[in-house]
Amino acid sequence: AQSVTQLGSHVSVSEGALVLLRCNYSSSVPPYLFWYVQYPNQGLQLLLKYTSAATLVKGINGFEAEFKKSETSFHLTKPSAHMSDAAEYFCAVSGIGGGFKTIFGAGTRLFVKA
Amino acid sequence: KAGVTQTPRYLIKTRGQQVTLSCSPISGHRSVSWYQQTPGQGLQFLFEYFSETQRNKGNFPGRFSGRQFSNSRSEMNVSTLELGDSALYLCASSLGIWGRTLNTGELFFGEGSRLTVL
Numbered sequence: 201a202q203s204v205t206q207l208g209s210h211v212s213v214s215e216g217a218l219v220l221l222r223c224n225y226s227s228s229v230p231p232y233l234f235w236y237v238q239y240p241n242q243g244l245q246l247l248l249k250y251t252s253a254a255t256l257v258k259g260i261n262g263f264e265a266e267f268k269k270s271e272t273s274f275h276l277t278k279p280s281a282h283m284s285d286a287a288e289y290f291c292a293v294s295g296i297g298g299g300f301k302t303i304f305g306a307g308t309r310l311f312v313k314a
Numbered sequence: 315k316a317g318v319t320q321t322p323r324y325l326i327k328t329r330g331q332q333v334t335l336s337c338s339p340i341s342g343h344r345s346v347s348w349y350q351q352t353p354g355q356g357l358q359f360l361f362e363y364f365s366e367t368q369r370n371k372g373n374f375p376g377r378f379s380g381r382q383f384s385n386s387r388s389e390m391n392v393s394t395l396e397l398g399d400s401a402l403y404l405c406a407s408s409l410g411i412w413g414r415t416l417n418t419g420e421l422f423f424g425e426g427s428r429l430t431v432l
Contacts, residue, residue, distance in 0.1 A: 232419040243318070243404055243423030251418055290357065294419050301370040302347065302406075302421060304357040 202227045202293045206305035214313045219263075219278040221308045223291030226272065231295040233274045234302070235265055238288045247289075250274060261285070286312045316341065318407050318424035326430045332393040335427045337405030339386050345369075345410025346388040347421065348380060351402040360403075363388055364410045395431045402426045 207222040225231060232251050236244040248259025255267040265276045274291060288309045294302040319338040327333050339346050347370075348360040359372040363382035380390040386407075392399055406421035 234419065234421075236421075236423075241425070243425045244406075244421070245423065246420050249420060300419075301359055301362055301372075302419065303359060304349075306356040 202231060202295065202303055204291050204293045204303055204305035206289075206291050206308050208308055209306065210309050210311065212311040212313060213281045215283055216280050219276070219281045219285065219310065221276040221289050221291075221310065223265075223274045223276065223305060224272050225274060225291075225293045227293060227295065229295065230269075231293045233265075233267060234292040234294070235259065235263070235274075235276050236290045236292060236304075238290065238307075240287075244290060247276070281310075281312045283312050283314065286310055318405060318422050320403075320405050320424035320427050322427060323425065324428050324430075326432060327395050328432050329395055329397060331395050332391060333395060333429060334389055334391045335403055335405075335429075337388045337390075337407075337424060339388070339405075339407030340422055343407040343409055343422070344386055345408045346382055346386065347406045347408070348388070348390050349404045349406065350374075351404055351426070352400075357404070360390065369410075392429075397431050400429060400431045402428050 203226045205224045234249045235247040238244045247263050248257045250257050250267045258264045263278045288307045290307045291305040292302050321336045345364045347362040350358045362370040366382045377393045382388045404426045405424045
């Protein structure tokens with residue numbers, strides 16, 4: 201079975217500071233990995249995904265994530281936080297190991313201070 | 315291209331009633347997945363339909379059911395509602411075909427149906 205663990209349910213950063221949201225996955229076979237963002241009262245939208253091409257994946261709004269197989273991690277980063285980045289972020293895993301259903305982590309709420 | 319449409323957006327029911335939620339996927343998408351989102355449990359996978367067949371199922375009781383029509387529209391039904399069923403129900407559509415293609419695995423979400431059970 202596949203699973204995802206997000207470390208930290210809440211992360212607070214100052215505007216302009218580095219954003220680091222942590223995600224570790226469990227999968228017996230190479231997975232597909234995703235980061236989604238959810239703004240209040242909205243559905244989720246895809247930030248970026250890893251599908252076994254480049255290990256460093258660039259997404260929208262300046263976010264990127266690096267797939268590290270040895271650490272089973274897929275952490276999300278952004279060099280400089282903006283107020284508009286305040287939202288909830290979900291890491292997700294899918295692939296043949298889980299029957300191709302997408303399983304989400306518990307989410308990390310990002311707060312950005314002025 | 316129209317996005318994923320969920321109806322109704324908000325609804326209030328009482329315990330013991332049943333509810334049906336609807337989801338219209340993006341044109342050309344054959345897969346529809348349903349998720350339950352609550353503050354305590356996060357996003358929980360309910361089920362996925364592909365070409366009118368249930369392809370995957372989560373760990374929910376039989377009170378939760380769904381179906382998909384030939385035009386890929388999907389409905390989910392919850393019978394004998396309980397207070398704990400209060401949640402945001404999210405529908406996501408996708409191509410549903412896995413492989414090393416550009417859109418592999420990407421889910422497109424609707425804005426959800428917020429159910430309150432009193």
